[in-house]
Amino acid sequence: xxxxxxxxxxxxxxxxxxxxxxxxxxxEAEQRGIAVNLIRNGSRxxxxxxxxxxxxxxxxxxxxxxxxxxxVSGLFDADFHNGGTHPLxxxxxxxxxxxxxxxxLTFARIGITDPVSLDDYLGHGGYSGLKNALNMPAxxxxxxxxxxxxxxxxxxxxxTGIKWNTxxxxxxxQKYIICNADEGDSGTFSDRMVMESDxxxxxxxxxxxxxxxxxxxxxxxxxxEYPHAHKALNTAIDKAVAAGYLxxxxxxxxxxxxxxxRLGAGAYVCxxxxxxxxxxxxxxxxxxxxxxxxxxxxxxxxxxxxNNVISLASVPVILDKGGEYYRDFGVGRSRGTLPVQLAGxxxxxxxxxxxxxxxxxxxxxxxxxxxxxxRPIKAVQVGGPLGAYLPESQFDTPxxxxxxxxxxxxxxxxxxxxxxxxxxxAIMAKYSxxxxxxxxxxxxxxxxxxxTRGYELMDEIIQGQNLDKNIPxxxxxxxxxxxxxxxxxxxxxxxxxxxxxxHFPEDFGINKQANID
Amino acid sequence: MTEPSTPEFIxxxxxxxxxxxxxxxxxxxxxxxxxxxxxPADCIxxxxxALNLSRAxxxxxxxxxxxxxxxxxxxxxxxxxxxxxxxxxxSMALEAHVKSKLGIDFHQTSEDGQFSLEPVYCLGNCACSxxxxxxxxxxxxxxxxxxxxxxxxxxxxx
Numbered sequence: 001x002x003x004x005x006x007x008x009x010x011x012x013x014x015x016x017x018x019x020x021x022x023x024x025x026x027x028e029a030e031q032r033g034i035a036v037n038l039i040r041n042g043s044r045x046x047x048x049x050x051x052x053x054x055x056x057x058x059x060x061x062x063x064x065x066x067x068x069x070x071x072v073s074g075l076f077d078a079d080f081h082n083g084g085t086h087p088l089x090x091x092x093x094x095x096x097x098x099x100x101x102x103x104x105l106t107f108a109r110i111g112i113t114d115p116v117s118l119d120d121y122l123g124h125g126g127y128s129g130l131k132n133a134l135n136m137p138a139x140x141x142x143x144x145x146x147x148x149x150x151x152x153x154x155x156x157x158x159x160t161g162i163k164w165n166t167x168x169x170x171x172x173x174q175k176y177i178i179c180n181a182d183e184g185d186s187g188t189f190s191d192r193m194v195m196e197s198d199x200x201x202x203x204x205x206x207x208x209x210x211x212x213x214x215x216x217x218x219x220x221x222x223x224x225e226y227p228h229a230h231k232a233l234n235t236a237i238d239k240a241v242a243a244g245y246l247x248x249x250x251x252x253x254x255x256x257x258x259x260x261x262r263l264g265a266g267a268y269v270c271x272x273x274x275x276x277x278x279x280x281x282x283x284x285x286x287x288x289x290x291x292x293x294x295x296x297x298x299x300x301x302x303x304x305x306x307n308n309v310i311s312l313a314s315v316p317v318i319l320d321k322g323g324e325y326y327r328d329f330g331v332g333r334s335r336g337t338l339p340v341q342l343a344g345x346x347x348x349x350x351x352x353x354x355x356x357x358x359x360x361x362x363x364x365x366x367x368x369x370x371x372x373x374x375r376p377i378k379a380v381q382v383g384g385p386l387g388a389y390l391p392e393s394q395f396d397t398p399x400x401x402x403x404x405x406x407x408x409x410x411x412x413x414x415x416x417x418x419x420x421x422x423x424x425x426a427i428m429a430k431y432s433x434x435x436x437x438x439x440x441x442x443x444x445x446x447x448x449x450x451x452t453r454g455y456e457l458m459d460e461i462i463q464g465q466n467l468d469k470n471i472p473x474x475x476x477x478x479x480x481x482x483x484x485x486x487x488x489x490x491x492x493x494x495x496x497x498x499x500x501x502x503h504f505p506e507d508f509g510i511n512k513q514a515n516i517d
Numbered sequence: 518m519t520e521p522s523t524p525e526f527i528x529x530x531x532x533x534x535x536x537x538x539x540x541x542x543x544x545x546x547x548x549x550x551x552x553x554x555x556x557p558a559d560c561i562x563x564x565x566x567a568l569n570l571s572r573a574x575x576x577x578x579x580x581x582x583x584x585x586x587x588x589x590x591x592x593x594x595x596x597x598x599x600x601x602x603x604x605x606x607x608s609m610a611l612e613a614h615v616k617s618k619l620g621i622d623f624h625q626t627s628e629d630g631q632f633s634l635e636p637v638y639c640l641g642n643c644a645c646s647x648x649x650x651x652x653x654x655x656x657x658x659x660x661x662x663x664x665x666x667x668x669x670x671x672x673x674x675x
Contacts, residue, residue, distance in 0.1 A: 011641070011642065011655055012641075012642050012644055012645050012655075012657060014655065015642050015645055015648065015654075015655040015656050015657035015658075016645055016656075016657045016658055045644075047644035047645055048644075050645075183639075183641060184638060184639055185639065186600030186601040186602045186603075186638065186639045186643060187600075187601060187602045187643045188639075188641070188643065189641040189642070189643055189644060191641075192641040224547075224584050225596075225637060225639065225640050225641065225650075226641060227653060262540075262543065262544065263543065263544075263547055264543075264582075264584075265543060265546070265547070265582030265583070265584035265585055266582055266583035266584030266637070266638075267581065267582050267583060267584075268638055279543065280540050280543075281539075281540040282540040282541055282542030282543055282568070282578070283542070283574075283578060284577055284578055284581040285581060285582075300539065300540075341643065341644070342644070343602040343605075343643035343644055343646065344601065344602040344605035344606060344643065344646060345605040345606055349643070349644035349645070350644055351644075372606075381601055385600065385601060385638075415602075415643070417601045417602045417605055417643070418605060419605045420605075423605065428601070428604075431601075431604070435638065438638075439638070441581075
């Protein structure tokens with residue numbers, strides 16, 4: 001009887017040796033004459049334990065990690081292929097505290113299945129949502145998503161159902177579904193994980209969206225920095241087409257939905273939905289004025305749904321189990337779950353999908369285990385490069401869109417980057433301005449010119465020059481960016497800059513009192 | 518007549534295959550860069566003609582996107598992540614080390630033509646920071662020693 005061993009094919013796991021481990025296991029098993037069925041699963045998202053190898057046993061899957069290729073021979077010696085004990089043994093995967101404490105709805109299959117196996121997908125509840133949707137009137141599908149309370153997980157948190165409803169009610173011969181897979185925020189990787197580790201869930205979500213609003217063509221606008229996701233998506237799309245889950249007659253329903261992956265080219269601003277559409281149309285990614293809304297006049301001038309990967313990947317479970325089921329997770333107006341990404345200087349970096357409402361402190365310490373450097377955490381940036389830096393005094397804020405807005409911060413796409421006390425927040429503020437200058441599309445003046453002036457200004461502040469004049473000038477410049485920019489790139493760069501200044505004035509060479517005056 | 522293996526032929530082939538897609542310009546530019554490593558200036562007129570665009574419009578698109586390059590890259594292209602998560606894990610020191618080791622700054626190619634260095638803003642490997650990409654391979658938790666080791670391995674393969 002052959003033994004089933006799992007080694008993740010996730011690109012982060014590969015970046016720290018998963019491919020070498022997989023090769024070593026194959027080779028070692030051959031030498032020992034042990035029949036092994038090696039499956040490249042997705043990552044469970046416990047990255048400090050990656051590469052995490054799992055072995056199927058009668059009691060369930062048993063995990064070992066972090067495994068390097070030189071450990072493999074010793075693992076075989078310890079009879080790990082039958083669940084044997086070894087210093088790297090972690091016990092039953094499902095019993096790992098980090099996983100057990102989570103509520104995985106969108107990530108239900110991730111790390112468990114072979115990402116590009118349609119049979120695996122179907123065997124773990126895949127396509128139940130689409131099957132339900134095919135028997136529902138379009139307006140009911142939209143209502144189900146509206147009832148779920150799902151809000152855009154890309155960052156803006158706009159209610160997904162309302163967006164869909166606008167497209168449904170805008171008559172047009174051609175409508176589009178765009179998946180915004182330009183996950184450019186530092187500290188975020190949940191989109192990448194979905195696309196690499198469960199591409200079918202995104203395909204199913206987009207298909208449901210297409211049927212709901214009457215769109216027959218979908219595009220996944222994928223960042224070029226994600227080659228593994230590109231490959232997984234294309235493989236999964238081909239399989240879905242071959243099995244009748246995509247194409248001109250989906251599961252014999254007579255409904256049409258076709259899907260294509262398009263690659264971006266390293267422009268952060270193309271994650272802004274109108275810039276993204278310009279890019280898809282083959283142009284420079286300049287941000288468009290709104291209105292018209294993309295839902296009314298979007299890609300090639302047609303009504304278009306633009307949703308983030310996680311929003312679309314959450315749709316299948318909503319259609320499978322109902323809007324109420326999803327809505328029952330979460331707090332206030334933040335319903336359902338959020339795949340939180342713990343990154344930067346943390347001991348236990350990884351993916352935590354959990355209902356809204358947990359505090360930052362619980363995430364940073366109970367899950368994250370504190371700074372990996374062993375030093376105190378000084379600041380965390382939540383929500384990507386345009387998100388505010390939060391000091392320790394704000395760590396008790398619950399993860400909830402409104403609670404974050406109340407402290408002038410954003411949840412964004414759910415990325416949390418921790419910094420220990422060696423960080424200089426003035427340098428981080430200067431970097432934010434530099435990033436905005438590099439990535440500005442150049443269309444509006446506050447962002448194009450303001451970011452460069454802000455970078456120069458931060459340079460002077462760091463050198464301690466004319467602080468009496470320069471600090472107020474920085475605030476005034478941020479005010480211009482905040483209120484005068486066309487999109488969130490210029491409009492939100494003041495979040496990291498001003499939060500750094502407000503919470504860590506000493507790093508800017510001024511004391512707290514001077515900062516308040 | 519152009520030979521099947523010449524760059525002109527490859528470019529023309531890509532243009533012909535992709536020009537009828539809606540929004541064909543980015544797919545064409547990706548196709549050319551994948552095949553040749555960069556987008557030679559002399560293929561711009563052909564792209565422009567096929568898509569009914571001006572040469573300036575095509576050039577404008579190429580220059581807008583950080584990923585597209587108009588000069589040949591070195592044998593190995595290194596993308597070093599400069600984003601916050603990597604900074605929190607020491608990427609600034611790594612960046613200084615990489616630049617001094619290779620003797621080049623960002624957007625430059627080493628004199629021996631071995632290495633090109635480009636900044637990147639996030640490889641999505643933030644749970645294993647700092648991250649770099651060398652050619653198609655992403656490496657996580659890279660420090661100065663690990664970087665030297667990877668470079669030595671690359672050079673020994675040459």
